Amino acid sequence: MRLLLIISILLFFTACTKQNQTETYTNYSGEVKRFSYYPPGELKPETSGPGREDDNRIYAPDIRFPLESAPAYINSQVYGVGGMYGPNGSLCDQRNYKYPWNDNYCEKRSWSMPLCSGGKGHQGVDIRSSTCEKRKYYAVAVEDGIITYIGTYSISLRGNSGRTYRYMHLDGYTLQVSVGQKVSRGQRIGLVSDNMGGTSTSIHLHFDIRQTIKVGGESKQIFVPPYSSLVDAYKRLLQGRP
Numbered sequence: 001m002r003l004l005l006i007i008s009i010l011l012f013f014t015a016c017t018k019q020n021q022t023e024t025y026t027n028y029s030g031e032v033k034r035f036s037y038y039p040p041g042e043l044k045p046e047t048s049g050p051g052r053e054d055d056n057r058i059y060a061p062d063i064r065f066p067l068e069s070a071p072a073y074i075n076s077q078v079y080g081v082g083g084m085y086g087p088n089g090s091l092c093d094q095r096n097y098k099y100p101w102n103d104n105y106c107e108k109r110s111w112s113m114p115l116c117s118g119g120k121g122h123q124g125v126d127i128r129s130s131t132c133e134k135r136k137y138y139a140v141a142v143e144d145g146i147i148t149y150i151g152t153y154s155i156s157l158r159g160n161s162g163r164t165y166r167y168m169h170l171d172g173y174t175l176q177v178s179v180g181q182k183v184s185r186g187q188r189i190g191l192v193s194d195n196m197g198g199t200s201t202s203i204h205l206h207f208d209i210r211q212t213i214k215v216g217g218e219s220k221q222i223f224v225p226p227y228s229s230l231v232d233a234y235k236r237l238l239q240g241r242p
């Protein structure tokens with residue numbers, strides 16, 4: 001009987017750890033930070049699309065997390081509370097500002113995406129800043145590089161590694177960079193906002209990574225899964241060594 005109880009408790013905890021991974025960090029100032037996240041490719045809710053499961057590769061090792069400060073929350077803007085297909089409520093609902101993170105690369109979109117099931121999906125991930133306030137939190141360069149493009153709501157940084165990173169929806173009036181400017185890792189780029197050119201979106205940073213990899217034996221420059229790289233970078237940020 002007791003053995004059965006122990007086995008069921010063990011099974012329960014195994015099920016929990018399979019669901020999401022929780023880790024605790026102590027940073028240099030002795031603060032304890034808890035962080036939990038669902039595995040790469042596990043999209044929430046399931047109706048938001050098939051993610052790229054079982055691809056745990058860190059495509060961009062050693063990048064800095066693209067937001068200057070923690071906490072930050074990776075989750076769906078479209079299927080989250082207040083989103084177009086999400087539960088009714090405010091985009092600022094507290095449920096959008098908590099862990100665990102969930103991946104939203106390959107979420108349902110019409111973009112052509114060779115690495116997504118069905119060949120279409122979201123090109124990157126959406127990240128909410130610490131709170132639902134716009135023009136307060138800085139997005140920063142993830143590695144040393146050069147600013148190659150600034151559009152109405154999209155900025156490209158080509159890193160020295162050869163990878164290109166896009167930052168979207170930053171406030172257009174307070175940008176800290178210009179085209180052709182060299183930037184160093186951690187340097188401020190702009191403030192997280194809801195800018196979508198003439199119209200607006202939810203307050204978040206869309207971040208994606210383009211790099212050349214082999215797909216079907218052919219070298220192609222494509223949008224690669226950013227989630228694992230961001231989990232890795234975020235852990236370093238929490239540890240106080242971004």
Ligand SMILES: [Zn+2]
Binds near residue numbers: 122124125126206207
């Ligand atoms: Zn996005």
